[in-house]
Amino acid sequence: MKKPSRENRKQTGCSCWGDCTCSEKAKGPEPWYSFRNCVTHISIIIISVLMARFWLHVIYPSSFVALAGKDPLDAPVWHEVPCSNDYEEEVFLECKPKRCGRAVMDNLVSRDDAEHLLRLAKRGLSHGGSNGGASILDLHSGALSMGDKFVNIFKIAETDDSLFTEEDFRIYRRVKDQIRQAVADKFDVPVDKLHLTKPTFFSRMDTKKAQTKHDEYWHVHVDKETYGSFHYTSLLYLTTYKNDFQGGRFVFADKDYNRTVEPRVGRVSFFTSGSENPHFVERLREGVRYAITVSFTCDPAKAIADPKIK
Structure with missing residues (x-):
């Protein structure tokens, strides 16, 4: 599959933080780049939160x-x-x-x-x-x-x-x-x-x-x-x-x-x-x-x- 141009990606109106399913709403090539980054960002946030909770429990138990x-x-x-x-x-x-x-x-x-x-x-x-x-x-x-x-x-x-x-x-x-x-x-x-x-x-x-x-x-x-x-x-x-x-x-x-x-x-x-x-x-x-x-x-x-x- 040919990678969409920067111009085409802009035309989709897709925003990683705003809507990860924006390809369903916009016409044009699939916004694969934005979707992949969106998933990556969310994964990093989830992992960071889980790690923070783990270390806080180890250092200062919450219970x-x-x-x-x-x-x-x-x-x-x-x-x-x-x-x-x-x-x-x-x-x-x-x-x-x-x-x-x-x-x-x-x-x-x-x-x-x-x-x-x-x-x-x-x-x-x-x-x-x-x-x-x-x-x-x-x-x-x-x-x-x-x-x-x-x-x-x-x-x-x-x-x-x-x-x-x-x-x-x-x-x-x-x-x-x-x-x-x-x-x-x-x-x-x-x-x-x-x-x-x-x-x-x-x-x-x-x-x-x-x-x-x-x-x-x-x-x-x-x-x-x-x-x-x-x-x-x-x-x-x-x-x-x-x-x-x-x-x-x-x-x-x-x-x-x-x-x-x-x-x-x-x-x-x-x-x-x-x-x-x-x-x-x-x-x-x-x-x-x-x-x-x-x-x-x-x-x-x-x-x-x-x-x-x-």
Whole structure:
């Protein structure tokens, strides 16, 4: 078959993107060139979309499953995962993880204690707050987010005797000890080998636009890479998903699913801090989310003391 001239192809009025069957509507030679290109373009688009969906699923699985939903748990939840090799070279034989995973408990910390700590967090953070959507209060170092930097909350407390009380720190220590014991029991670690480490802090997340990388809490990360001293990470939630905020679920970014922990007042989750537990916090859409990160190490050289009124 003789290839149609450019002039004849123009006369057909055929447009690849407009109509692949335009030969039925136009007189003249068959627009084989346009039809072939149309099929090629569509095939490329379909293949590109399928490949993009495949790689997005591999990197960030689109399916979310609840490890612990918003409703109260009848019993603690445990999800075991294979340990990474992050701990192989470490010398803390009695303490470093022998098995790995994540646990969620609803009856470890009393609601009264959780609500007391929420009031403490709000009092402290009311004296500062970042320009972006994530603020922290660290009662160990005194660090308080203020704009795009940090200030010392204990300097502020020197002019405000009502900011902190001995009762605040007594409850803080009690809750920390309850979580420490639960972590030790679950991972078969002698409790005296498990040390509080930094950073351990209150966090407040809201919907303000991120101003620095510290405000972008929604990126996947590994605690042992971000904070070298961590062996076990725990969180105590002080507000409740869907009641106090929308979004803000804690997400384990596993290869098959994104497994979520939906915060509720008094809920504790804890997990081994290595690359077997990559995670992120879902971006908030509404409201304010409060929590405490309580971190533990096996290295006594990285231990920090309990906080106290300065």
